Amino acid sequence: MKRVTGIGGIFFKSRDPKALGAWYKRHLGIDVQAWGGAAFRWNGPDNPDGVGTTAWNPFPEDTGYFAPSTASFMINYRVDDLHALLAALRAEGVQVEDRVEESEYGTFGWAVDPDGNKFELWQPPAGN
Template sequence: MKRVTGIGGIFIKARDPDALRAWYRDHLGLDVSEWGGVAFRWNADNPAAVGTTIWSLFKQDSDYFAPSTAPFMINYRVADLHALLAALREEGCNVVEKVDESEYGKFGWVLDPEGNKIELWQPPEGQ
């Protein structure tokens, strides 16, 4: 019997859900539906590409989520990391200055208005 076959959703508590939804819509381009969420369709733009979602645990004392104090971080796939980070800076968002580039892709970070750290990931070509 198969049990877990993937990640079905990510749910976040917010002090002001309407304002936070608007921030994610306006700054990250999430197409928030009337019911309040977003349904991602993997590889909809390129069915031949490989798509993955990573699930990972970190030690309690990890500083990888810093400066956020939230016990979670969401990683969003992006098409052009550097262009998005530049746009977020111009829009006055709290962008972390560090960018990592490796064989796993390009990684950048921004904090949402409630202090949650968001990882932005541009996958390597073909993924």
């Protein structure tokens, strides 16, 4: 089974996400959108049309989205078969959240690494 196929996103806490986004836009040219983050399109040998993206998104400093981790960041990993991977991780003794979220943006699941860092697993919708 193929596991992680790429980085789906980098999420991190900020005291002022809007101001930080503006700083990155001004100084590094990141195309920060009205929703507060940016999406980098990419392609490669397995994806010559470049339909994949990596999200970059500052979150409010007091976000609970990264819980139970106390880290100031969370990485989103792109996967081919979320449900199969979650089952494999559980069988391997990894701390995996029970919930799975499905939306028009894809299917999401979460787990925690041995250092206590929560990470997000994302299966994009078909064709993405």
